[in-house]
Amino acid sequence: MTTAIRAKGAAKTNVDKFLTLLRVLLIGAISVGLLAFIAQQIDPGNAFAKWTHDGQEANRLTGEQFKGLIVSGLSQGAMYGLIALGYSMVYGVLGFINFAHGEVFMVGAFTGFIMSNKFDEAGLWEGGAFIPTVLFTVLIATLIATGLAVLMERVAYRPLRGSPRLIPLITSIGVSFFIQNAVILLFGAGAKSYPPNPDWLQDDWILGIEGVKIVVIIVAAISMAGLWYFVERTKTGKAMRAVAEDKEIASLMGINVNRTIVTTFAVGGAMAGIGGMLWGLLFRSVIATTGFLPGIKAFTAAVVGGVGNLGGAMAGGVALGGAESLAPLTLLEPLGISGVSQLRDAVSFVLLILVLLIKPTGLFGERLSSDDRA
Amino acid sequence: MTATTVSNSGSANEPLSIDAVSKGAFDFDMRAALTSGLILALSLVFIALCGIPEGLNERLLIKPVLSLGYLSLLWLPLLFGWLSGNETVLEGMVATKKGARDIVRGLFVGLIGGLGLSLLTVLMDAFDLRDPLVNWSPATEEVLQFSRSIGFGVIAWPVLGAILGAFGAALHVMPEKIRKAVMAGLGTVLSFAIFATFIVDVADFLDDLLYARRGGLKWGWAIALFVIGAGASFLGGGRKISEMKSSYQAATGPAKRQQTTTLILLSLAALIIIPLITGKITQELFANIGIFLLLALGLNIVVGLAGILDLGYVAFFAVGGYTTAVLTSPNRGPDFEGFPTLPWWGALLVTIIIAGLVGLFIGAPVIRMRGDYLAIVTLGFGEIIRLLFLSDWLNGWFNGAQGITNVPPADFGFFSVKGTDPRSVFYLVLFFAAISIYVSWRLERSRLGRAWMAIREDESVAEAMGINTVNMKLMAFVVGAVLASFSGAIFAAKVGSIFPTSFLILVSVIILVVVIVGGMGNIMGIIVGSVVLIGVLGGPKQPGLLAEFSEYKLLIYGALLVVMMLKRPEGLVPNARRSRELHQDEFLQDAWLKGEVDTDDDMVDPSTGGEGTVAPA
Structure with missing residues (x-):
């Protein structure tokens, strides 16, 4: 789909006016919410807070709560970022949204669940054996997720290369549906719990932050750094960037385009696998639908940061995680909306719409080949 | 072959x-x-x-x-x-x-x-x-x-x-004749065996004759049916049908028009009569097929004609259902206290207006987006709308997770439509489906429809040809939304209660599968898709003929979507123009091989260009 070329200063249509109004309204609502939040932090009994809360005083957020929100937003966002990398890379190279990428993440988390429980029965999920066991589990989860991503590319996407853009997108919806339901049928529909983490991982490490959250953030940062090195500094990474820029020219330069695309899927799948395992350690529960919403949110994160832009994907993930965790209590609650935690998922979609309305290329700009950008 | x-x-x-x-x-x-x-x-x-x-x-x-x-x-x-x-x-x-x-x-x-x-x-x-x-x-x-x-x-x-x-x-x-006979025989046996519930529901007397007490064809009858099916095909039963089909396709002008009218009237008469003689199961099945057919027809306008991949189509279904429920039920949210309850048809008018407005509201921010971004954003809208219906925030209107219960039957004086009487639901659905089919059919050939197809094929070119792409795409959203709201309104009257869980993303995906398997942009295809998929496998919560499949149907839907996209993206009953678009390379290659230098794909082989011809496998 192309955004048709419009001359600058062309007459504004009603749709343009409506969109401007929408932008103003959204930004206005956010500003009012923020101001109301600041006001309620200073004086919970101020007039606006009383008005929005039917005469009651607003609940002031304590510093402890605020810190909790930021840390959980960060750790959640780190995982979104890891998944977003896969979306971003595939979008950069092939120009379509791989809807089923969220399922790769879920399968990673599921593999982690199966292995960790087996290890727990063998007594390897505690004490000195914990760290090597976890590392081994992460390795296997990553391998399986990678394998699934590569299989997906081979079976469903490769035959469709060069077909109209929406065709692979629709296919990927089917793939996502299929994997989700296959997992339900193979492993049962109920929620699966990871064995409890050792105490030292649940304890506060520094500044009263749980160890597992710190681990999640650090692992995500390391994976991200590794991926950045791979894409920007290795030969394969260079080939990937070349293929993203122009497949035909890349193949003329002697790059094996097929293999490069497979590598892209594999690397994206590996990141999702790590993300899935981290999800398991953090929330200790996984069901077959675990992948769907985080997958879509991760795509949102990729768009927020700028599709095709790896740093952007990570930053977008963190921004999205932060917004999702903070906005219900710092924007919506001061506006007097009740039951805000139910609207968490809505927040991320509104953020997506907002970014696409205000800066469609994302916060850090897109890196796409010219025909994908069209 | x-x-x-x-x-x-x-x-x-x-x-x-x-x-x-x-x-x-x-x-x-x-x-x-x-x-x-x-x-x-x-x-x-x-x-x-x-x-x-x-x-x-x-x-x-x-x-x-x-x-x-x-x-x-x-x-x-x-x-x-x-x-x-x-x-x-x-x-x-x-x-x-x-x-x-x-x-x-x-x-x-x-x-x-x-x-x-x-x-x-x-x-x-x-x-x-x-x-x-x-x-x-x-x-x-x-x-x-x-x-x-x-x-x-x-x-x-x-x-x-x-x-x-x-x-x-x-x-x-095997020689072709024998192969066809064998296939026909197998097909007959399997259809009789698989659709046993339906057949017994239609013709009760067959129950003891054909089927064993605890289900399953008696094996003697299985052989007999095989012979009957194979024999009919061998003696040329199938040939007659294909002859009739080709003579219909060959006809042009007023003759074709007349034949079409006869066909439509005949099928309409059949649809009116069949529920009178069948049992509740078939009537219920027909009603469900109709509800999803309405949705699929709406989505067909958005996806099939205008080429806008809307993954949040369930939003309009939800809006239709909720608006009707809120306006007709006494059990709506407390904030509506004192607001009079309307009769169903009164509520329908309001529902149409609200759905159209929601279509505009959702359409406006997304129509300038790239196709794939649009898909995700509409999916987001679908989810936002469901979350709003579910939320405590709007509890005063929509009762959150408790939903709105006690939606009264749609009362038309001479007959009332309620869930316990699926036949009445079916007749109502049939009426609206007829309207929707007529509207879609007329739209497809109208200036608006041609503009949509131009946009689907190339937006920039369409704009260069003087089409106001923004308005046209908005129109697609609005028309799609209104058609879905019909379905929502009937759904509310049929089920008698409306819950947020009836409007999951799943519903959007299933409607999309129906449209794609049937054939995007082809009304006949949409009908076939609804009958085959919703009728046999069932809707998101509604059982189909194979009620045993309920656990596995989502897996099958997913697999079907992938297989169709890989093997036959134009669907079972393809739209001629769309299948040419999808197989452009092959058409061009054929033209080249045949020495036609003209590579304008509209010029290639005009004999396959007519509506309704089967596309290349």
């Missing part, structure tokens, strides 16, 4: 192959056959581990030899055997003569597939993997062993696989 052809133009006029070459019985690509056998084995093991054979084993098809559970495994070797004999013959290539070699290959493929199941049988006996794999159970094991012994299962599966694989491949070798 003994070989699949990529080109459709070549098969009609000129012989494809220069010379058919025959080869020895074992002279085939062993590696390809091995790969295909291994894929078959993996698929069979996957199906077995998903618990499908075990879950469907209770449903007997032919007593006492075949249950639906076994059929869920056995159809695959047959298909793979058939596929192994398929080959792509391009123009100028030499087709090989079908013979013993193909049968041996099919046998080989089926054998390997069967060995996969044997291996699974042995492994199930030796290890216990029940912890992660829920279907690694004694029940599955029993099915795999044919309730006899492990040895029996280990030997029987490869034998069965080989026989079916060889039979599938043999279909290529």
Whole structure:
């Protein structure tokens, strides 16, 4: 789909006016919410807070709560970022949204669940054996997720290369549906719990932050750094960037385009696998639908940061995680909306719409080949 | 056809192959056959581990030899055997003569597939993997062993696989007339066996005659039905139908018009009469098909005509349902206290207006976006709307998770439409479906419809031709929204209560599958898609004819979507223009081979250009 070329200063249509109004309204609502939040932090009994809360005083957020929100937003966002990398890379190279990428993440988390429980029965999920066991589990989860991503590319996407853009997108919806339901049928529909983490991982490490959250953030940062090195500094990474820029020219330069695309899927799948395992350690529960919403949110994160832009994907993930965790209590609650935690998922979609309305290329700009950008 | 052809133009006029070459019985690509056998084995093991054979084993098809559970495994070797004999013959290539070699290959493929199941049988006996794999159970094991012994299962599966694989491949070798007869016979038996509930519901007297007491055809009747089906085809029953079809397609001008009118009137009469003579199950089924048909027709306008992939289409269905429920039910949210309740048709008018406005509101921010961003954002809107209906924030209006109950029946004075009387629902749905079909049909040929199709094909070009793309795309959203709101309004009156859980993303995806499997942009295709998918497999929560499939239908929907996109993106009943778009390369290649220099794809082979012709396979 192309955004048709419009001359600058062309007459504004009603749709343009409506969109401007929408932008103003959204930004206005956010500003009012923020101001109301600041006001309620200073004086919970101020007039606006009383008005929005039917005469009651607003609940002031304590510093402890605020810190909790930021840390959980960060750790959640780190995982979104890891998944977003896969979306971003595939979008950069092939120009379509791989809807089923969220399922790769879920399968990673599921593999982690199966292995960790087996290890727990063998007594390897505690004490000195914990760290090597976890590392081994992460390795296997990553391998399986990678394998699934590569299989997906081979079976469903490769035959469709060069077909109209929406065709692979629709296919990927089917793939996502299929994997989700296959997992339900193979492993049962109920929620699966990871064995409890050792105490030292649940304890506060520094500044009263749980160890597992710190681990999640650090692992995500390391994976991200590794991926950045791979894409920007290795030969394969260079080939990937070349293929993203122009497949035909890349193949003329002697790059094996097929293999490069497979590598892209594999690397994206590996990141999702790590993300899935981290999800398991953090929330200790996984069901077959675990992948769907985080997958879509991760795509949102990729768009927020700028599709095709790896740093952007990570930053977008963190921004999205932060917004999702903070906005219900710092924007919506001061506006007097009740039951805000139910609207968490809505927040991320509104953020997506907002970014696409205000800066469609994302916060850090897109890196796409010219025909994908069209 | 003994070989699949990529080109459709070549098969009609000129012989494809220069010379058919025959080869020895074992002279085939062993590696390809091995790969295909291994894929078959993996698929069979996957199906077995998903618990499908075990879950469907209770449903007997032919007593006492075949249950639906076994059929869920056995159809695959047959298909793979058939596929192994398929080959792509391009123009100028030499087709090989079908013979013993193909049968041996099919046998080989089926054998390997069967060995996969044997291996699974042995492994199930030796290890216990029940912890992660829920279907690694004694029940599955029993099915795999044919309730006899492990040895029996280990030997029987490869034998069965080989026989079916060889039979599938043999279909290529048989003379066409016999092949058609065999297929018709099998088709008759299987339809009678699978659609038993429906047939008994329509014609009660057949129950004792054909079917055993605990389900399943009596085997004597199974053979009789096979003979009847095969005989009818052999004596030329099928030919008559295809002759009629081609004469209908060939007709032009007023003659065609007259025939079309007759056809429509006949089917309308049939649809009005059938529910009068059938039982509740069929009426309920028809009503469900109608509700989803309405949704699919709406989505067809958005996706099929305008080319906008809207993944949040369920939002409009939800808006329709909720608006009607809020306006008619006394049990709505407390904030509506004192607001009068309207009769159903009054509420419908308001619903249409609100749905149109929501269509505008959702459409406006997204229409400038890239197609794939648009898909995600509409999906987001669908989810936001569901979350809003569910939220405590708007609890005062929509009652959150408790939903709105006690939606009164739609009362028209002379007849009232309520869920307990599915026939009335069906007639209401039929009325609205007729309106929607008429509207879609007229729109397709109108200036608006042509503008949509131009946008679908190339937005920039469409804009350059003077089409106001923004307004046109908004119109698509609004029309789609209004059609979906009809469906929502009827749904509210039918079910009598509205909950947020009726409007999951799942619904959007299922409607999308219906549209795609049926054939995007083709009204006939949409009808076929709804009848086949919703009628047989069932909607998101509504059971279809194969009620036993409810656990597995989402898996099948997912698989169908992928297979259709890979093998036949234009759908079962394709829109001629769309299939040309999708197979542009092949059309151009055909034209080039035939020496037509003109590469304008509209000029290629005008004989295939008419609406409703079957696109190249």
